[in-house]
Amino acid sequence: MFVTFEGCEGVGKSTQLKLLKEYLIATSQPALFIREPGSTPISEQIREVILDPKNKEMTPETEALLYAASRAQLVREVILPAIMRGELVICDRFIDSSIAYQGYARGLGVDEVKKINELALCSLEPDLTVFIDLSPREAFRNGHLEDRLEQESDEFFEKVYAGYIAQSKASNGRFVHIKPDFDKNVTSNMIINAMRARGIIK
Ligand code: TMP
Numbered sequence: 675m676f677v678t679f680e681g682c683e684g685v686g687k688s689t690q691l692k693l694l695k696e697y698l699i700a701t702s703q704p705a706l707f708i709r710e711p712g713s714t715p716i717s718e719q720i721r722e723v724i725l726d727p728k729n730k731e732m733t734p735e736t737e738a739l740l741y742a743a744s745r746a747q748l749v750r751e752v753i754l755p756a757i758m759r760g761e762l763v764i765c766d767r768f769i770d771s772s773i774a775y776q777g778y779a780r781g782l783g784v785d786e787v788k789k790i791n792e793l794a795l796c797s798l799e800p801d802l803t804v805f806i807d808l809s810p811r812e813a814f815r816n817g818h819l820e821d822r823l824e825q826e827s828d829e830f831f832e833k834v835y836a837g838y839i840a841q842s843k844a845s846n847g848r849f850v851h852i853k854p855d856f857d858k859n860v861t862s863n864m865i866i867n868a869m870r871a872r873g874i875i876k
């Protein structure tokens with residue numbers, strides 16, 4: 675099984691992944707946690723190039739291709755072999771990030787981004803996408819503006835959010851929307867219950 679986590683910046687995605695990991699360890703359910711861009715030596719190097727604030731000249735096309743290159747490596751080196759071994763793979767961001775950020779917010783368009791990613795994906799699609807559904811206005815922006823993407827405008831992140839909502843509508847029920855509670859443990863239970871209901875975890 676292949677599960678992805680998606681959402682705008684500052685919605686508590688990392689915290690929720692940490693809580694899910696703790697739950698799976700406590701209940702002896704092995705899972706492989708990875709992130710995009712990254713999680714292979716080559717993909718981590720590509721991540722550094724993409725997110726380096728010095729790379730201000732990077733065009734939207736280059737950005738989309740670099741995310742796809744990082745993905746192509748991760749899919750072949752890690753995700754497909756793990757799925758073949760019958761493991762549960764949980765990935766922090768995947769193709770829907772490219773559609774929301776590069777397709778909608780950067781304005782490359784959904785079709786162009788899908789085309790760029792066709793070779794990267796090897797036909798792989800998530801079985802479930804956990805979307806932490808908080809708009810940028812509601813999200814907790816903690817003032818960290820460290821990487822190149824985090825330095826984008828409020829308008830950019832509004833477009834990212836709108837992109838996710840459109841992508842969810844088009845995804846035939848693959849997305850589960852989690853509206854975060856103020857209590858992170860309540861949110862974590864919502865996620866665990868959604869995964870249980872689909873037979874992905876116990
Ligand atoms: P992170 O902060 O969740 O680790 O993700 C890195 C940044 O990269 C985040 O701002 C979202 C962005 N991103 C894209 O724009 N397109 C993509 O395909 C992926 C995977 C991430």
